[in-house]
Amino acid sequence: MKLLFDQNLSFKLVQRLTVSFPGSKHIRDFALVREMDESIWVFAAKNGFTIVSKDSDFVHLSMVQGHPPKVVHVRFGNCSTNTILDRMIAHEHAIKEFISDSDESFLVLE
Template identity: 40%
Template sequence: MKFLFDENISYRILKKISTLAPQSLHVSRIGLTQPASDLDIWNFAKKKGFVLVSFDEDFQDLSHLNGFPPKVVLLRVGNSSTQNIAEILFSKWSDVEQFYQSETFGLLEIF
């Protein structure tokens, strides 16, 4: 599984989750014009097989409009540190894996 982390999450998350998802990338490092539009990020994730991870509810809207792929993990944990986000992902990893394997669901909200 590989994540594409939105710009509202620090690129430092990559190091913290590298044991779980070593092929993950951050939006700032994929060659899109910065700031990248949500649609450009969506299309990149779809084309390259990433799961989008964001706080941005616009990706929820895109998921409802377009379906999946890409799948979207929407973090609903408020303003959180990079360390806290990593800990949340680790603690919810079994849910994330089930979501990733699901052929039914394209959006996972983590509270």
């Protein structure tokens, strides 16, 4: 259950969530920071990642194309990395259930 964090989320989340989501990475780990959303989408699908982003464009891609990859849309507003970390840990079970669900394409965390 590895996550791929988009550029609008801190790379620091990867290290802090590695116990819960081993194999997770940030797009900068693959030099994808300047890539278009579609390229990140294809990369995530080919490599078994679930995309985590504040960007609703990934949700729209998910609605049109389905999955893989799956998308976790983080809608916590402007807040610190620690707040995002705390909320993702609080939603860990829901995120894991979502990733395991064969039908769902995206999950919105608010």
